[in-house]
Amino acid sequence: MKMETSIILAGSIMFTTGLVLFYPIELGQTDPVLRFIKNIGTFIGLGGIGVTLAGILLYLINKNEPSLKETFDA
Numbered sequence: 001m002k003m004e005t006s007i008i009l010a011g012s013i014m015f016t017t018g019l020v021l022f023y024p025i026e027l028g029q030t031d032p033v034l035r036f037i038k039n040i041g042t043f044i045g046l047g048g049i050g051v052t053l054a055g056i057l058l059y060l061i062n063k064n065e066p067s068l069k070e071t072f073d074a
Helices: 003-022 032-061
Strands: none
Touching: 003 032
């Protein structure tokens, strides 16, 4: 497996983990532990989005493009 696909996979896992931590907890919770878990879910989800985008950019940059052949025929 190429490095780009493993980075994209790790970012996707981070994003889904962030969703799992963020959405089950209701918005108006006053318990500090639950608010902390919700904040961690936000951070992990946003980090996962960034890691996924980095993997996509690495994939696009490292694509094998055919090299240009210069001909000097007149």
